[in-house]
Amino acid sequence: MTANVKQITRLLKPLRLLLLGPPGSGKGTQTSRLLKQIPQLSSLSSGDILRQEIKSESKFGREAATYIAQGKLLPDDLITQLITFRLSTMGWLRPPATWLLDGFPRTTAQASALDGVLKQHNADLNLVVELDVPESAILERIENRYVHVPSGRVYNLQYNPPKVPGLDDITGEPLTKRLDDTVEVFKKRIEEYKKTNEPLKEYYKKSGLLSTVSGESSDIIFPKLLNLITSKFGH
Ligand code: AP5
Ligand code: MG
Secondary structure (H helix, E strand, O other), X not given: OOOOOOOOXXXXXXXXXXXXXXXOOOHHHHHHHHHHHOOXXXXXXXXXXXXXXHHOOOHHHHHHHHHHXXXXXXXXXXXXXXXXXXXXXXXXXXXXXXXXXXXXXXXXXXXXXXHHHHHHOOOOXXXXXXXXXXXXXXXXXXXXXXXXXXXXXXXXXXXXXXXXXXXXXXXXXXXXXXXXXXXXXXXXXXXXXXXXXXXXXHHHHHOOOEEEEEOOOHHHHHHHHHHHHHHHHEO
């Protein structure tokens, strides 16, 4: 089921948004919906990029896999280099840059490194939204999650199943399980999140950018998130 929001949203000024939230809170799901709703928006997910690197068996991907398989975060300098390089090659540092980041920054060191790069290009983050979803609501989602690695599209066997079992709706290519979507690794990822998230939220609270949207389900959260964006950046 998807939220019943049909009208296209137009941004009146550039939006540079970071989505925060625990593993399984729906960052990827909300991102897909925002991209459909706001045609001007583009998105970048650090997790999706890492999974593509792993799939292509690059040197970087092999190194990333050792961290991801254990539910640990990659070292700050490694992920920061990767993501800021991508931002630059995609032209996202040239104004009027409008984009959404999912999964990066995740630590205050990453946040301050990103701020340094963005400041140089006059393209600072201008909204950070935390998805506040109860832990009890997310644990069971993970076991039912399948992904299409090349695009980052996310499915759930109960919530949003693919039209043809096991295949991506758009390309018809096979879906796969993430190597970190096991009960044990998921627990570790939640622990890592709890360690890093409070200081990160504090960082963005101080800069006046942080908002929170709460709800048990992505259908409750999406209209709230869209209203927040529209009230600040669009109509
Ligand atoms: P990453 O890929 O970013 O994973 P994550 O933050 O753990 O978040 P998830 O992708 O698991 O969850 P999500 O919030 O996107 O939820 P989704 O929409 O899929 O990172 C993976 C790893 O990469 C990290 O552990 C780390 O090792 C490394 N990494 C990445 N960035 C890094 C960084 N900056 N620094 C260092 N290391 C980094 O939803 C979950 C499921 O729920 C889906 O199946 C979805 O269909 C389903 N669902 C959504 N809404 C609902 C609903 N309302 N009801 C039922 N099911 C629902
Ligand atoms: Mg995700």
